[in-house]
Amino acid sequence: MDLQTYETITEMMIDKLNRVGRNKVELAKEVDVDPSTLNRNLSGEAVAPYPRLKTMWDVLKRWESEQTQPAQELMITEFTSTHLTETRREAADKMIKGNFSQLPVREHEDGDIVGIATDADLMKVHDDEREISEIEYHHLIRVERDTSRQLVEEILDEGHSAVLVVDDGTPVGFITKYDLLIGGPKLEPTGDTKTEDGE
Structure with missing residues (x-):
């Protein structure tokens, strides 16, 4: 040779x-x-x-x-969330208590994830009793468990807050820039949904 x-x-x-x-x-x-x-x-x-x-x-x-690291190695599977019938105040309290900058939005308390609400979304609304369903939140791009880290990075670089990881159409976790920064879950899940700057 x-x-x-x-x-x-x-x-x-x-x-x-x-x-x-x-x-x-x-x-x-x-x-x-x-x-x-x-x-x-x-x-x-x-x-x-x-x-x-x-x-x-x-x-x-x-x-x-x-x-080439797959999405399933980067995603978090346990996290605090809000849902469509919760109020702005309830969602804001969760963010403050957990020091989160965003929360996944579910259809109902144990329902499917339909999007993600950021602190900026909540700050645009001044009525604490307004429900999340009445507040503009962000829909999530869906990726499969074997989607490469490179593609996930490209999606997040386009301005999306997070991506939703699905398995045969069923949501199983999600990924933010913060998760990319640390290379995936390193400790026991804490329930946080911090962004890349750790806010």
């Missing part, structure tokens, strides 16, 4: 970098090297030492693995 040339190895790295949607500055930060040095290494202007090449490759493989 022919040995890979330095040029081939760097071309493979650049290809992986593009496929995972990252850039050279991010890679340089992970490898702990100056971006200009890394750029010269990838362009072939300066040959990188083997340990640096190995670290670069390992980072790219990790990023590639993260991109």
Whole structure:
């Protein structure tokens, strides 16, 4: 078997970098090297030492693995929710008590999830007795359990608050940017639905 040339190895790295949607500055930060040095290494202007090449490759493989992580490994399955007949005040109290910035909306107390209400949605309404059904909330994009992390990220980057994960049409969990940030549930479910900034 022919040995890979330095040029081939760097071309493979650049290809992986593009496929995972990252850039050279991010890679340089992970490898702990100056971006200009890394750029010269990838362009072939300066040959990188083997340990640096190995670290670069390992980072790219990790990023590639993260991109294919399925939705079922990222979703949360236990959470606080509101429902259509609850009042604005009741939903707001849940947000305040749990330090949440959004709540899934159910048809009724134990019903299917039909959307998600954010703190911004509630702040637009000044009548505490108005029901959630009368407040504008957001519908959720549905994805299957095996949907890749990359596709989930693309959906959330379009401005959606969360995505609903379904199994054969049945809701089984949901994912916010906060869940992507921590890479999925790490501890026992806490019931929170925090956004990417942890609010």
